[in-house]
Amino acid sequence: MQQVQSALDRLRALAASHPVSALAAAFHDAGHELALVGGPVRDAFLDRAVTDLDFTTDARPERILEIIAPIADAHWDIGREFGTIGARIGGEQVEITTYRADQYDGVSRKPVVAFGDTIEGDLLRRDFTVNAIALALPELRLVDPTGGLEDLLAGQxxxxxxxxxxxxxxxxxxxxxxxxxxxxxxxxxxxxxxxxxxxxxxxxxxxxxxxxxxxxxxxxxxxxxxxxxxxxxxxxxxxxLPELPALQLERDDAHRHKDVYEHSITVLEQAIDLERVRRPDDSPDVVLRLAALLHDIGKPKTRRFGPRGQVTFHGHDVVGAKLARKRLRALRFDNDTIAETARLVELHMRLFNYEGAGWTDAAVRRFARDAGDQLDRLVILIRADITTRNQRKSDRLAFAIDDLEARIATLREQEELDAVRPELDGDRIMAILGIGPGRTVGEAYRFLLDLRLDEGRVGEDAAEQRLLEWWRERGETPVESQRTRRADD
Missing domain, CATH: 1.10.110.30 (Hydrophobic Seed Protein)
Incomplete structure (x- = not known):
């Protein structure tokens, strides 16, 4: 069969390359067995790129170190208690593991390691037959005691x-x-x-x-x-991840809504497609993909039925963000991944909430400010979230997103939108109002930030006048009297 012959040719080429040939010679000269195992052999038959070089041997860890020391640029004990030694040879990173016959007690989560004596025994303890094929070196003999090759060809x-x-x-x-x-x-x-x-x-x-x-x-x-x-x-x-199957909401003839579970998988697929177009050379964006899969997990808790059969999910974005934080924390994701994913879930409805009323410059500024460094991901997520079969609606939403991105680009050029700040900082606020540090300074800062977002740049003089007007409307002492009183004190 052509597929098998092509795979064997790839394996021969891999065996002739450095460091595989160097390792094969070193272990052969030392009187020990060595075989390329698992993923590299499997992927040769699938015509996939080999990304890891994993080997297995009858040599014990201490002996592995002795054999590779003369040819390795560096070596380390990445799992010596489990029989695994890592090394860098000719710029390539490899892992070499002693034949194993792991035994589990059925209670604890960790295996009791027992070193084995034969490659066939080692292969039997692996997870799947397609990963239990080895290429014995240097003789280039396939070792397949479990029928892995047949399963590879059958896709099983x-x-x-x-x-x-x-x-x-x-x-x-x-x-x-x-x-x-x-x-x-x-x-x-x-x-x-x-x-x-x-x-x-x-x-x-x-x-x-x-x-x-x-x-x-x-x-x-x-x-x-x-x-x-x-x-x-x-x-x-x-x-x-119970929030995922919970998306399989019950449906009936009276209360109709789209399949939220199916929709969520489709959004993930579309996000991946958009990710490839926008970032073709980047590694998978885990945060974006998590957000795409989980963006609607707030819907089961917020589903409500109207009197005429309509179904609503008001607030599912906020509820979903809380659920995402809780679940990702339980799965021990890092804090940045948790915060970024939850923020995308929380904001994913922003376009749909604004789209019907049109986007003012102030709304565009707020959208970009709220998204922060998640803006590009959020736009991809919002695009991916369009799964309607209504072509007119789909076209309208796509146009709205295109327009939004164009508006953001224009405002970025005009106003350096990525770093939107009030035109007066905290020190100026305190000096103008004659107050010291405290909560009031933060309230004034937020007022000026809203002014900046709503109206763009107004200039420092105008910002100062608007600040004083805000101050007086609060019923505070005029700034001159305030300063005089502070001086008298």
Whole structure:
């Protein structure tokens, strides 16, 4: 078969490259086995770029260090207790792991490491058969004790041993199955699907950090839909991201609204497409993708039914932002990711709220000020949120966004919109009003900021007069008398 022959040619070329050939020679000369394993071998058959070089060997960690020391630019113990040594050889980073026969006690989250003696035994303990294929070096012999090659060609995910045992050993493998359906475009075989569905509660045994990392990898794939749908269908989402399956709102003939769950996945897909167009060379934008997937999670809590069958979700943006913060915090996301994602969820309706009334310069300034450094992401999210099949409505909304972006660009040139500030700072405010530091200074500052946003630049003299008018309207002592009283004190 041409696909197999092409893969073998790619593997031969990879084996001849540095550092693979250097490592193969070093371990052979030392009397030890070495094999390229897992992702690099799998991806050669899928005609995908090789991004990691993972090796397995019968040598123990101390012996690995002895063998690679003469040829490595650097080496480190990235997981020595698990038998893994990292190194940089000829500018390439590699990982070399001793054959393993991990054993789990079924209670704790960590494996009890037991080093193995054969590559076949090592491959049996891996997550899926497509990742359990090795290329023995330097003889270039494929080692495939579990039928991984057939599964690769069939586009199937299957565990090397009984799925209940494999997932019981490490429940995170259930989330890896979800991710691989999107990353590789494969389907989960029936036995594995049944096992995941039955064992979904075991995902509770996995740390939030490991779950978070798998979710990030899932939404970072080019086409995450299949994985997300499997995530929800198996019940894993209910245990880890319950706000997502909650979007599957019940519908009936009397109360009609679009499928919020389906809409959310479509928004994610459209956000990814727009991201590729606007930032073709950048890595996946995790914040944007999280916001796209979660932007409507406030709808289940805010759904209300009107007397004529209409359905409303008033305030779902604000409620959704709170829910996003809570869930991302529980999944141990960093503070910046939490804040940025929640802000996008909170602001995603801003265009739709303003669109019907038209955009004044003041509204454009406020939109940009409120979005801050999330402005570009917010515009992408708002565009992606247009999923209506009504072409006239879709065209109208797209035109509104185009117009908004043009207005922002114009105002940026005219007013340096990225750094909008009042024309009087805190020191000037205190000097003009004759007051010291305190809450009143902040209130005056916000008044001047609103003035700046509503009317643009008015000049420092006019800003001072407007500040004094605001001060007098509050019933405060005129500035001259205030200053005199302070001097007398």
């Amino acid at each position: 995910l299957r565990t090397p041993i009984e799925p209940e045992v494999s997932f019981g050993d490490d429940p995170l493998r259930m989330l890896r199955a979800v991710r691989f359906t999107s990353q590789l475009g494969f389907h989960l075989d029936g036995a594995a699907f049944d096992a995941v569905t039955a064992m979904a509660p075991r995902i509770d045994d996995i740390s939030a950090e490991r779950i978070r990392d798998e979710l990030v990898k899932l939404i970072s794939t080019d086409t995450p839909r299949a994985g997300i749908e499997l995530f929800v269908e198996t019940g894993l989402a209910e245990r880890t």
